[in-house]
Structure formats: C-alpha cells, structure tokens
Amino acid sequence: MAAKVPSVALNNGRLMPVFGLGTWKSKPGEVTKAVKDAIDVGYRHIDGALAYQNENEVGDAINAKISEGVVKRDDLFVVSKLWNTFHRPDLVSVGLKKTLADLRLDYLDLYLIHWPQGYKEEGELFPKDAEGKFLYSDVDYVDTWKALEECVKQGLVKSIGISNFNSQQIERILSSATIKPAVLQVECHPYLNQKKLLELCKSKGITVTAYSPLGSPDRPWAKPDDPKLLDDPKLVELSKKLNKSPAQIILRWQVQRGVIVIPKTVNKTRLIENIDIFDFELSQQDMDYINSMDCGGRACVLEWVKDHKHYPFNIEF
Ligand SMILES: NC(=O)c1ccc[n+]([C@@H]2O[C@H](COP(=O)([O-])OP(=O)(O)OC[C@H]3O[C@@H](n4cnc5c(N)ncnc54)[C@H](OP(=O)(O)O)[C@@H]3O)[C@@H](O)[C@H]2O)c1
Structure with missing residues (x-):
C-alpha cells in the first residue's frame, strides 16, 4: 500500500510534502524506473535540477504516471534548480523553460537558485579554463532573485527558494525580496545538523529541506577513508535498539525536527x-543522542570554487 506522507504549509500557504526523492547521480538509464517506482509506493515530491542532466528521464516517469492515471499533476510537488550558468537575469527564464521542456510540465511547484555563486554564462554547465579552473560570473544573486520573482508572476513556478545560501546571503535576499524565499535547501544530516541555520530560517518563516540526508555516500569525490554516516556506531546502536535501519532513524529525526528530507535511491527496496x-517516533533522549553527533562534517564543500566572491561556506553558518 502507498505510504501517506504529511505536508507542511510554506510561507505562501502552499503545501509541500515533508518527504521526497532525490535524483542527483541517478543515471539517465535508471532514474525513470526509480521515479516511477517512487510514485507507485507513495512519493509525491521529486527533487531535481538542470545540472543533474537527467530531467528528461525524470519527465518520462512523471508523464507516464500521469498518463496511467496513477497521479494527477496537482498531486505531485516537483522541484528543480536554476543552474549557476543561468544567474544573469535575462537567462533565468531560459534555464527554467529548459527544465519545464525537459520535464514536459507547464509549471514547477518550487524553483531554487542552486548555488549563490554564478559561473560563466552561455557555454558548458561546468565552464573551466585550460588549467581546469572554474570560470565565474559576477552576477549578484539578488538580481537573479528578482528575475525569479518575475517567473512566479508569469505562472511558471508556484514557489521560489534558495539553496546553499549562508545566513548573510539569506538576510541580503530578504532585505530586497518582494516574494520571500519559501524554502532553503541545504546539506543537513547528523554530522552537519545546521542548528543555527534552522533557527534563523524558523525565525524568518523559511522552510528547510535537508539535502544529502544520508551523508551522500555516492558523492563523486568521496574518499575510501571518509567517515560513513550510515555506519556510524551511534546509529548502528540506535538501529538495533529501535529495530529500524540507520537510514530510517536519521530520516525520522529530520522530519521530527521539522526538516523536509529528499533521500536519493534508485533501488526499490530502499525506496520503500x-x-x-x-509510524514510529523517536524519544527526546534519542533525538538528543543524534543531535550530539554534529561535527561540522560537510559532504558538498566545493572547495574548487571557494575563491568565488559569493562562495557560501567561508563563514560559520
Ligand atoms: N541543492 C544542492 O546543492 C544539492 C546537493 C546535493 C544533493 N541534493 C539533492 O538531495 C538529494 C539527496 O542527496 P544525495 O543524493 O547527495 O545523497 P543521500 O540521499 O544522502 O544518499 C544517497 C546514497 O545513499 C544510498 N542509499 C539510499 N537509501 C539508502 C538506505 N536506505 N540504506 C543505505 N543506503 C542508501 C544511495 O544508494 P542507491 O541509490 O544505490 O540506493 C546513494 O548512494 C540529491 O539526490 C539531490 O536531489 C541537492
């Protein structure tokens, strides 16, 4: 039987399911089946991005499930992200329309600025010079945000938000926005629990989505000796005590603290x-135990662009 996932109301009154499917690194050849299986077992929120280069295949799955009558478009909450080479205001609707065309949808439920730092426009998605150094754009993300607000007015997207923005960058957006960001999507898991950023977002009415909620073990730059969150002895101990898997425990911990989660998998057993x-709850003691695992461990550091003037992770949070 399909699982029933609760929703939360965003600051514009729209409802967003607290649980969704991540699609970064899901290969074009496997993501269509994964999204179809996900919809069959109750997923209604799909997280994608132009930069994942698989939106066409995600669109195949969504459209197949709508045609089969399994879901209606309105039952789904489809999220995508504006890539770094589309920050220039005149390119924002170009990036969004490419995503809509690939997905074969008329609108998105949520569109995020993927990163605050822009890259050189109108070429490769990951533009580099001959030495392999990333080529930057100096567009200010505040100007990008204004163009996103126009996309809401045009009906191309219902809600807009930001991703990988730090506290100062969030405040800068808020100080000039006519539409407040509905969502901040950031890396968040027990090794990086983002307590301070969550408090800031709560005080501003911004809902937080946790990306890489399982620690992103399949990130392309993972080294063999990097700590593996899902094998952490504290989680393994809780897993034995509660008879739930380590993944289920940390996903439950997030939704219980009011954070939306979007774990990625292409495996049907793990989707389920x-x-x-x-159908279970963690005690306050178990919540505190997981809270105590924070060590500032970040999987998506992107140290190769840390000299960009809008690189987000040079300050405490
Ligand atoms: N805004 C951003 O900049 C940003 C950055 C990173 C991620 N994201 C979004 O967040 C999503 C999730 O993050 P992520 O993909 O980095 O990593 P993640 O969801 O933390 O972890 C995915 C990995 O965990 C494995 N896995 C999934 N369920 C499992 C389970 N129950 N037990 C054991 N292993 C399990 C998956 O393998 P299998 O697929 O083989 O099951 C995959 O290797 C992304 O896919 C993307 O949509 C956004």
Whole structure:
C-alpha cells in the first residue's frame, strides 16, 4: 500500500510534502524506473535540477504516471534548480523553460537558485579554463532573485527558494525580496545538523529541506577513508535498539525536527524502506543522542570554487 506522507504549509500557504526523492547521480538509464517506482509506493515530491542532466528521464516517469492515471499533476510537488550558468537575469527564464521542456510540465511547484555563486554564462554547465579552473560570473544573486520573482508572476513556478545560501546571503535576499524565499535547501544530516541555520530560517518563516540526508555516500569525490554516516556506531546502536535501519532513524529525526528530507535511491527496496518512517517516533533522549553527533562534517564543500566572491561556506553558518 502507498505510504501517506504529511505536508507542511510554506510561507505562501502552499503545501509541500515533508518527504521526497532525490535524483542527483541517478543515471539517465535508471532514474525513470526509480521515479516511477517512487510514485507507485507513495512519493509525491521529486527533487531535481538542470545540472543533474537527467530531467528528461525524470519527465518520462512523471508523464507516464500521469498518463496511467496513477497521479494527477496537482498531486505531485516537483522541484528543480536554476543552474549557476543561468544567474544573469535575462537567462533565468531560459534555464527554467529548459527544465519545464525537459520535464514536459507547464509549471514547477518550487524553483531554487542552486548555488549563490554564478559561473560563466552561455557555454558548458561546468565552464573551466585550460588549467581546469572554474570560470565565474559576477552576477549578484539578488538580481537573479528578482528575475525569479518575475517567473512566479508569469505562472511558471508556484514557489521560489534558495539553496546553499549562508545566513548573510539569506538576510541580503530578504532585505530586497518582494516574494520571500519559501524554502532553503541545504546539506543537513547528523554530522552537519545546521542548528543555527534552522533557527534563523524558523525565525524568518523559511522552510528547510535537508539535502544529502544520508551523508551522500555516492558523492563523486568521496574518499575510501571518509567517515560513513550510515555506519556510524551511534546509529548502528540506535538501529538495533529501535529495530529500524540507520537510514530510517536519521530520516525520522529530520522530519521530527521539522526538516523536509529528499533521500536519493534508485533501488526499490530502499525506496520503500526510506519512506517507511511515519509510524514510529523517536524519544527526546534519542533525538538528543543524534543531535550530539554534529561535527561540522560537510559532504558538498566545493572547495574548487571557494575563491568565488559569493562562495557560501567561508563563514560559520
Ligand atoms: N541543492 C544542492 O546543492 C544539492 C546537493 C546535493 C544533493 N541534493 C539533492 O538531495 C538529494 C539527496 O542527496 P544525495 O543524493 O547527495 O545523497 P543521500 O540521499 O544522502 O544518499 C544517497 C546514497 O545513499 C544510498 N542509499 C539510499 N537509501 C539508502 C538506505 N536506505 N540504506 C543505505 N543506503 C542508501 C544511495 O544508494 P542507491 O541509490 O544505490 O540506493 C546513494 O548512494 C540529491 O539526490 C539531490 O536531489 C541537492
């Protein structure tokens, strides 16, 4: 039976399911089946991005499930992200329309600025010079945000938000926005629990989505000796005590602290396992135990662009 996932109201009154499917690194050849299986077992929120280069295949799955009558477009919450080479205001609707064309949808439920730092426009998605150094754009993300607001007015997207923005960058957006960001999507898991950023967002009415909620073990730059969150002895101990998998425990911890989660998997057994977190509760003691695992461990550092003037992770949070 399909799982029932609760939703939260965003600051514009729209409802967003607290659990969704991540699609970064899901290969074009496997993502269509994964998204179809996900919809069949109750997923209604799909997280994608132009930079994942698989939106066409994600669109195949969404459109197949709509044609089959399994879901209606309105039942789904489809998220995508404006890539770094589309920050220039005149390119914002170009990036968004490419995503809509690939997905074969008329609108997105949520569109995020993927990163605050822009890259050189109108070429490769990951533009580099002959030495392999990234080529930057100096567009200010505040100007990008204004162009995103226009996309809402045109009906191309219902809600807009930001991703990988630090506290100062969030405040800068808020100080000039006519539409407040509905969502901040950031890396968040027990090794990087983002307590301060969550408090800031709560005080501003911004909902937080946790990306890489399982620690992103398949990130392309992972080294063999990097700590593996899902194998952490504290989680393994809790897993034995509660008879739930380590993944289920940390996904449940997030939704219980009011954070939306978007774990990625292309495996049907794990799709079902991950969404099966709405029939148990962690005690305050277990929540505190998981909170104590924070060590500032970040999987998506992108140290190769840390000299960009809008690089977000040079300050405490
Ligand atoms: N805004 C951003 O900049 C940003 C950055 C990173 C990620 N994201 C979004 O967040 C999503 C999730 O993050 P992520 O993909 O980095 O990593 P993640 O969801 O933390 O971890 C995915 C990895 O965990 C494995 N996995 C999934 N469920 C499992 C389970 N129950 N037990 C054991 N292993 C399990 C997956 O393998 P299998 O697929 O083989 O099951 C995959 O290797 C992304 O896909 C993307 O949509 C956004």
